[in-house]
Amino acid sequence: xxxxxxxxxxxxxxxxxxxxxxxxxxxxxxxxxxxxxxxxxxxxxxxxxxxxxxxxxxxxxxxxxxxxxxxxxxxxxxxxxxxxxxxxxxxxxxxxxxxxxxxxxxxxxxxxxxxxxxxxxxxxxxxxxxxxxxxxxxxxxxxxxxxxxxxxxxxxxxxxxxxxxxx
Amino acid sequence: xxxxxxxxxxxxxxxxxxxxxxxxxxxxxxxxxxxxxxxxxxxxxxxxxxxxxxxxxxxxxxxxxxxxxxxxxxxxxxxxxxxxxxxxxxxxxxxxxxxxxxxxxxxxxxxxxxxxxxxxxxxxxxxxxxxxxxxxxxxxxxxxxxxxxxxxxxxxxxxxxxxxxxxxxxxxxxxxxxxxxxxxxxxxxxxxxxxxxxxxxxxxxxxxxxxxxxxxxxxxxxxxxxxxxxxxxxxxxxxxxxxxxxxxxxxxxxxxxxxxxxxxxxxxxxxxxxxxxxxxxxxxxxxxxxxxxxxxxxxxxxxxxxxxxxxxxxxxxxxxxxxxxxxxxxxxxxxxxxxxxxxxxxxxxxxxxxxxxxxxxxxxxxxxxxxxxxxxxxxxxxxxxxxxxxxxxxxxxxxxxxxxxxxxxxxxxxxxxxxxxxxxxxxxxxxxxxxxxxxxxxxxxxxxxxxxxxxxxxxxxxxxxxxxxxxxxxxxxxxxxxxxxxxxxxxxxxxxxxxxxxx
Numbered sequence: 303x304x305x306x307x308x309x310x311x312x313x314x315x316x317x318x319x320x321x322x323x324x325x326x327x328x329x330x331x332x333x334x335x336x337x338x339x340x341x342x343x344x345x346x347x348x349x350x351x352x353x354x355x356x357x358x359x360x361x362x363x364x365x366x367x368x369x370x371x372x373x374x375x376x377x378x379x380x381x382x383x384x385x386x387x388x389x390x391x392x393x394x395x396x397x398x399x400x401x402x403x404x405x406x407x408x409x410x411x412x413x414x415x416x417x418x419x420x421x422x423x424x425x426x427x428x429x430x431x432x433x434x435x436x437x438x439x440x441x442x443x444x445x446x447x448x449x450x451x452x453x454x455x456x457x458x459x460x461x462x463x464x465x466x467x468x469x
Numbered sequence: 470x471x472x473x474x475x476x477x478x479x480x481x482x483x484x485x486x487x488x489x490x491x492x493x494x495x496x497x498x499x500x501x502x503x504x505x506x507x508x509x510x511x512x513x514x515x516x517x518x519x520x521x522x523x524x525x526x527x528x529x530x531x532x533x534x535x536x537x538x539x540x541x542x543x544x545x546x547x548x549x550x551x552x553x554x555x556x557x558x559x560x561x562x563x564x565x566x567x568x569x570x571x572x573x574x575x576x577x578x579x580x581x582x583x584x585x586x587x588x589x590x591x592x593x594x595x596x597x598x599x600x601x602x603x604x605x606x607x608x609x610x611x612x613x614x615x616x617x618x619x620x621x622x623x624x625x626x627x628x629x630x631x632x633x634x635x636x637x638x639x640x641x642x643x644x645x646x647x648x649x650x651x652x653x654x655x656x657x658x659x660x661x662x663x664x665x666x667x668x669x670x671x672x673x674x675x676x677x678x679x680x681x682x683x684x685x686x687x688x689x690x691x692x693x694x695x696x697x698x699x700x701x702x703x704x705x706x707x708x709x710x711x712x713x714x715x716x717x718x719x720x721x722x723x724x725x726x727x728x729x730x731x732x733x734x735x736x737x738x739x740x741x742x743x744x745x746x747x748x749x750x751x752x753x754x755x756x757x758x759x760x761x762x763x764x765x766x767x768x769x770x771x772x773x774x775x776x777x778x779x780x781x782x783x784x785x786x787x788x789x790x791x792x793x794x795x796x797x798x799x800x801x802x803x804x805x806x807x808x809x810x811x812x813x814x815x816x817x818x819x820x821x822x823x824x825x826x827x828x829x830x831x832x833x834x835x836x837x838x839x840x841x842x843x844x845x846x847x848x849x850x851x852x853x854x855x856x857x858x859x860x861x862x863x864x865x866x867x868x869x870x871x872x873x874x875x876x877x878x879x880x881x882x883x884x885x886x887x888x889x890x891x892x893x894x895x896x897x898x899x900x901x902x903x904x905x906x907x908x909x910x911x912x913x914x915x916x917x918x919x920x921x922x923x924x925x926x927x928x929x930x931x932x933x934x935x936x937x938x939x940x941x942x943x944x945x946x947x948x949x950x951x952x953x954x955x956x957x958x959x960x961x962x963x964x965x966x967x968x969x970x971x972x
Contacts, residue, residue, distance in 0.1 A: 326898075329637065329898075329899055333637050336641070343659060347656060354654065355923050356653075356923070358656040360919075361915045366644065376634065393898070396690040397690070397692070403690075404689045415881070434857075435861050438689070438855075438856065439855070440857045449858060453865070457866070461517065467872070
């Protein structure tokens with residue numbers, strides 16, 4: 303079966319595939335921010351009766367400091383390195399259409415969460431399958447009717463009937 | 470009753486056999502789809518196996534683990550794309566054989582080599598697991614802490630030249646593992662008044678998010694139309710002749726040895742073993758020049774070695790409580806939920822479990838071999854299925870499977886958040902394995918470190934030869950790869966500078 307996506311997948315320009323420096327500096331910044339937040343939150347953990355030598359804060363504070371040091375190391379190493387280096391683990395470039403497709407799929411999943419509260423699992427799940435398959439590029443009655451109904455039935459049989467999960 | 474008889478007889482339950490059959494089919498399918506790794510499949514299956522009893526649940530997960538290592542050879546041979554990372558080395562000679570019109574022979578010889586490798590690993594499991602766990606039973610808090618550090622650093626050390634990012638991932642995992650109650654005093658930490666967080670971040674939801682959802686999100690993000698490679702259609706002859714069997718003997722022996730050793734080392738899996746086994750067999754071969762150009766010896770060594778790691782990985786996981794590879798890291802999460810705590814005391818209390826697990830792996834190997842030999846053409850057809858069906862199935866199964874663990878929408882939200890975190894890690898070159906390992910082993914690391922320091926201060930760790938040895942190996946695992954890279958770069962520069970004046 304051929305992929306029936308109608309719009310061509312053009313590689314996104316600019317930041318679709320982060321450059322080598324950016325691929326190190328962004329995690330370093332994120333790590334430092336996370337470490338600072340974790341340290342601040344750790345200082346608010348109640349000390350308790352101090353029955354032991356180490357308070358409940360000790361381990362998270364230690365880890366936050368370690369994470370901060372590693373973030374600084376990563377940033378310093380990146381800034382000291384020559385800008386032109388061979389990228390061995392470069393990720394595949396994202397496409398603009400891929401980004402839209404992903405955002406639309408996440409929105410469908412959020413919508414499914416709401417729909418499930420009001421509509422029966424079988425109906426809401428079949429609708430979600432239709433949405434995800436359509437967004438993925440599936441067209442025609444097999445992809446948009448037969449596949450969603452078939453997979454929803456299998457899912458319901460497995461979880462709802464065999465494993466008795468209250469769906 | 471002896472543990473051997475008790476362990477094997479537990480498998481006579483028809484439910485277990487049914488679970489093995491289901492796991493084998495599922496494992497072959499997920500292995501055959503490039504992009505669905507064994508780790509991801511086991512993470513996905515964790516969602517619905519948690520409703521089962523431990524043994525049938527383990528049967529599903531272990532069989533997926535075994536069978537995925539058969540199914541993943543199909544795309545490696547037919548479209549030069551490894552179904553899972555464990556079949557990277559299969560592509561070296563498998564695709565070249567297929568292009569020479571020997572796809573059938575490549576598929577069957579790969580299946581036989583994989584089966585042999587798995588059997589060697591299972592024998593290792595039966596022989597080594599109980600003695601290893603008995604040895605580890607003597608470990609105190611200092612040794613246990615060093616063991617956790619060892620496991621974590623081995624996973625970081627093999628993360629391909631990204632040591633600092635690997636360490637950051639491990640630190641993030643340990644920090645996430647600190648969410649919940651303090652392991653010694655029970656004080657709530659980072660719970661923000663959310664009752665669902667008082668037992669910590671839900672493992673299964675986090676694992677499914679990091680390995681399942683993140684991978685699908687990344688595939689959606691980078692997908693392009695019409696990029697697939699047309700699979701090979703001419704399979705040629707299928708079964709090896711007597712001369713082929715003779716050719717396969719030596720690489721099978723080399724691959725078994727390499728795979729067994731690599732498998733026992735925590736956190737190293739079939740991908741590394743496959744490449745090492747292929748390389749060692751090339752060195753030992755009388756026709757090394759044929760390696761990489763469609764050598765039967767090459768494909769045999771790679772597949773034997775990569776599959777021989779399975780038994781070793783299970784041994785390390787169950788006997789020491791340290792995941793043998795990333796699949797095992799995921800499986801530990803499920804075992805903990807079932808009340809099976811992998812670690813030294815597991816086999817002391819339940820020795821029959823070793824034989825039940827070995828039995829499951831043996832049956833799974835036979836079933837996967839039979840499916841491989843009989844239905845390779847059918848599995849090859851799967852490569853023509855469009856990706857959007859796979860994405861929809863994985864996304865919805867992840868959500869419903871995660872919900873089913875605790876009937877909790879909160880867990881589904883955690884899974885989506887971890888999916889986004891996993892996507893970030895993937896796009897920015899941070900390995901997700903150490904995050905999971907840190908999350909799972911965080912409590913163990915903290916509890917043992919604090920106990921060790923409470924009992925005798927830092928001397929408690931520094932005077933233990935086992936703890937010191939493990940910490941020394943951990944340090945080497947982190948320090949040696951960057952030093953080796955720097956040394957090679959310097960040597961290359963030196964060689965370049967000596968040739969430049971002459972030219």
